[in-house]
Amino acid sequence: MNKNKEKLLNSRYRAEKRFQFYGKSAIFLALLFLTIFIFKIFSTGYTAFQKTWLIVPVTFDAETMYLDENPSKEDLEDADYFDLALQTMFNLDKSASEKQQNDLKRMVSYFFEREIKRELLNDPSLIGKTKDVYLTASDDLDQVFKGNYPRDLPEDQRRVTDYQLKIFDQLVEQGRIESKFNLSFFTYPDSREAELAGIASSFMGSIFSILVCLVIAFPVAVLAAIYLEEFAPKNRFTDFIEVNINNLAAVPSIVFGLLGLGILLAVFQLPRSTPLVGGITLSLMTLPTIIIACRASLKAVPPSIREAALAMGASKMQTTMHHTVPLSMPGTLSGTIIGLAQALGETAPLILIGMVAFVNTIPGSPLDPAASLPVQIYIWAESAERGFVEKVSACIMVLLGFLIIMNLFAQIIRHKFEKKWS
Amino acid sequence: MKKNGVKMIKINSKNVDVFYGKKQALFNINLDIEENQVTALIGPSGCGKSTFLRCLNRMNDVIDICRVKGQIIINDFDINDKSCDVVRLREKIGMVFQKPNPFPKTIYENISYGPTIHGMAQSKNEMDEIVENSLKKAALWEEVKDRLHEPGTGLSGGQQQRLCIARAISVKPEVILMDEPCSALDPIATAQIEELIDELKKDHTIIIVTHSMAQAARVSQNTGFFHLGELIEHGSTDKIFKNPENKRTQDYITGRFG
Amino acid sequence: MVEAPHTVKSYEEELKNLNSNIIKMGGFCEESLGKAIQAITTRNSDNAEAVIKDDEKIDKFETLIEQQVVNLIALRQPMAIDLRETVTALKISSDLERIGDLAKNISKRTLLLNENLPKNLTEALVRVSSNVQKQLKSILDAYLDRSSAMAINVWEGDEQIDDLTNLCMQEVIKYLKENEKNLDDGTHLLFVTKNIERIGDHTTNVAEQVYYLVTGEYLEGDRPKGTEPIVTGEK
Numbered sequence: 001m002n003k004n005k006e007k008l009l010n011s012r013y014r015a016e017k018r019f020q021f022y023g024k025s026a027i028f029l030a031l032l033f034l035t036i037f038i039f040k041i042f043s044t045g046y047t048a049f050q051k052t053w054l055i056v057p058v059t060f061d062a063e064t065m066y067l068d069e070n071p072s073k074e075d076l077e078d079a080d081y082f083d084l085a086l087q088t089m090f091n092l093d094k095s096a097s098e099k100q101q102n103d104l105k106r107m108v109s110y111f112f113e114r115e116i117k118r119e120l121l122n123d124p125s126l127i128g129k130t131k132d133v134y135l136t137a138s139d140d141l142d143q144v145f146k147g148n149y150p151r152d153l154p155e156d157q158r159r160v161t162d163y164q165l166k167i168f169d170q171l172v173e174q175g176r177i178e179s180k181f182n183l184s185f186f187t188y189p190d191s192r193e194a195e196l197a198g199i200a201s202s203f204m205g206s207i208f209s210i211l212v213c214l215v216i217a218f219p220v221a222v223l224a225a226i227y228l229e230e231f232a233p234k235n236r237f238t239d240f241i242e243v244n245i246n247n248l249a250a251v252p253s254i255v256f257g258l259l260g261l262g263i264l265l266a267v268f269q270l271p272r273s274t275p276l277v278g279g280i281t282l283s284l285m286t287l288p289t290i291i292i293a294c295r296a297s298l299k300a301v302p303p304s305i306r307e308a309a310l311a312m313g314a315s316k317m318q319t320t321m322h323h324t325v326p327l328s329m330p331g332t333l334s335g336t337i338i339g340l341a342q343a344l345g346e347t348a349p350l351i352l353i354g355m356v357a358f359v360n361t362i363p364g365s366p367l368d369p370a371a372s373l374p375v376q377i378y379i380w381a382e383s384a385e386r387g388f389v390e391k392v393s394a395c396i397m398v399l400l401g402f403l404i405i406m407n408l409f410a411q412i413i414r415h416k417f418e419k420k421w422s
Numbered sequence: 423m424k425k426n427g428v429k430m431i432k433i434n435s436k437n438v439d440v441f442y443g444k445k446q447a448l449f450n451i452n453l454d455i456e457e458n459q460v461t462a463l464i465g466p467s468g469c470g471k472s473t474f475l476r477c478l479n480r481m482n483d484v485i486d487i488c489r490v491k492g493q494i495i496i497n498d499f500d501i502n503d504k505s506c507d508v509v510r511l512r513e514k515i516g517m518v519f520q521k522p523n524p525f526p527k528t529i530y531e532n533i534s535y536g537p538t539i540h541g542m543a544q545s546k547n548e549m550d551e552i553v554e555n556s557l558k559k560a561a562l563w564e565e566v567k568d569r570l571h572e573p574g575t576g577l578s579g580g581q582q583q584r585l586c587i588a589r590a591i592s593v594k595p596e597v598i599l600m601d602e603p604c605s606a607l608d609p610i611a612t613a614q615i616e617e618l619i620d621e622l623k624k625d626h627t628i629i630i631v632t633h634s635m636a637q638a639a640r641v642s643q644n645t646g647f648f649h650l651g652e653l654i655e656h657g658s659t660d661k662i663f664k665n666p667e668n669k670r671t672q673d674y675i676t677g678r679f680g
Numbered sequence: 681m682v683e684a685p686h687t688v689k690s691y692e693e694e695l696k697n698l699n700s701n702i703i704k705m706g707g708f709c710e711e712s713l714g715k716a717i718q719a720i721t722t723r724n725s726d727n728a729e730a731v732i733k734d735d736e737k738i739d740k741f742e743t744l745i746e747q748q749v750v751n752l753i754a755l756r757q758p759m760a761i762d763l764r765e766t767v768t769a770l771k772i773s774s775d776l777e778r779i780g781d782l783a784k785n786i787s788k789r790t791l792l793l794n795e796n797l798p799k800n801l802t803e804a805l806v807r808v809s810s811n812v813q814k815q816l817k818s819i820l821d822a823y824l825d826r827s828s829a830m831a832i833n834v835w836e837g838d839e840q841i842d843d844l845t846n847l848c849m850q851e852v853i854k855y856l857k858e859n860e861k862n863l864d865d866g867t868h869l870l871f872v873t874k875n876i877e878r879i880g881d882h883t884t885n886v887a888e889q890v891y892y893l894v895t896g897e898y899l900e901g902d903r904p905k906g907t908e909p910i911v912t913g914e915k
Binding site for chain 2: 233234302304305306307308309310311312313314315318322323327
């Protein structure tokens, strides 16, 4: 009898240990995958925050720019810098053939002309003088410098010619290649050229979308939740609504995209590809999430508080607005933020309503065409250029950072404003 | 209180029936509550004593399926009448609950809430006065006067309950209903509340539901015994506890319930 | 009235125990009184000594019952019928203890008495004492049966005892007047008679307690004189 008990006891302890082991391994596995994922993203992405510059001496020769003596500000603005820019690049190898000159030109971004112009506009006294100017390296050379480009491939299989490499190596030796923080990644809109592509347009697009989404979804959802939870009679009809709200939360996001396409664009003729339409579509998606969060936190307000207020002679409305709703706000807000974070990461509905279009301007309002961060990731991931690979990871990092900050904010709200009741 | 030897009746309930859906919870309750006295309602769990209490300030309205029949007359006015305004009624009839339930706000705000929504104070000074008087009457002033703007939920259980009582009396109700106000408190806090009840009965009519027969015996002048939704016996407390008329009352208070 | 048992069994046990202690104590008192009366009427000094010895037992019962009552009040907080039972037990036990003391006193005096007493006197003594004995017996039965009617009977019977005591007193005074030598015995006999009357009074006290125990009300008014009972509203 006693022996049996002992055995049973031991086996119970063993069962518990086994269970704990399974649990720990599950957590370990999850952490492992997460670590690998993050490591992968970071290791490919971090280089995107650096940008390679060619430091090229530019001789601001007034003649090459077809400028008169003592040019005015307007003259400088209107001057043609293209020949000067070309000449600057050709100067790197004066004995270059025509084909090699073409190669030289393609060592920098097509933006180089403007970079030179900006330099001069900043300091018009440079005319006739020579100055080292930073020019954005082409995406391929950028990758070469970052060590991401396989040099050992045969020449016909890579986009960088042997000649470019030769010149590039010379420049490296002369210390004329420099890597600096890539500010333009954050300030430039999308571009076909990887070295000039930035997330400004999609970042702003995302922010506008989220704002539109918040402005529409939050009040509607909170009002709906308060009415359902506090005022609506409990009957079959409200049960039916409740079930359907829960169902709505489970509807695939692409369906909302179709809704946006079919109704917002086709019927209401709202401007395509804009954060306004994106935000409305996302708000449809976020609505049930916020309603559910808000109802849950309203439910969590102890009935004793309502009773206390009612017994003091507060009306139903006063009870709700003075006590129940303020107490439910932390939960509602953090639910809202999590809903918005979900919306932020949403791609499919935005693609359907056209926010996938190539946008190379930074939107100034929700009515301007824009992309959004996840769509930007999708666009770049589709591009063939090597330069976009790191951009994809970098953009994922920005998106993740955005999400983490939002979730952190949700946590802070929950902790800071959650009041302990009785 | 006796006036010219006649007991003044504050609340007069006539043939009160309460239904929860199809289930009847109270059967034909006829109970008179004397003015400025403490009336205790005792009885086993589920006997309907709390239900009756909540009829008196119509807190049962909150429950969708609850229906109340019969008359409850306070100040010559039937509170179940359609013309009765619940908000006004609850201003006149305060309530203290089983679990201390201060609002998760400051002590000051807890007290000032009622006077604010009923527009009882014209100025900040008046409000300060109401808060101070209420807290003094609830014997809590000395303990909290230096921290009126700290959260009410930070007080101890007994203090919270006294805060709830102060909140209830802030609107100067005529009747105070107490639903097992001490069931979550320790004996010292309980004694403080009981002393307070004794004080409050000078200005208010008090009805207290309690599970503790000893407490009913200590604080009340009249006692009503409920069993299975019926009012079995109602009379002076010493009569009920020394020599009840009904066998079921006796069985209950002597602990012979099978 | 037959009560349902308490939910708490040990409480029930304690109350039953208290009750049976009262009955036991009453039994001893009854026995002592009987022996004391026998001793005085039959001049039996053995009985008298036994009564003196038994008083200690009765005193112990009183202490025991007092402790039980205090415990019950402190630990069980009895209410209604239980409260009345507890409180009356305390009072009845003290009356019974007095009865025991008085019986003892009678016995002590018996031992000092002369052998020969006039027949008239003995007969008067027997009449009053047997009446008291009967009263004590029926009040103990009333207690056992929780009978208010019997209690009233006993209460009303006190008048007769008073009458018989007076008759007995007259006999003793006559005896005292007969001879100066009778002074010692006569004085003792006066006290014995008075003691028997006191026992009757205590029995009446117990009757009042039993009535209160059963009905929860007090027997009000003066003790009855004559045949008409004053008490109304009997339950």
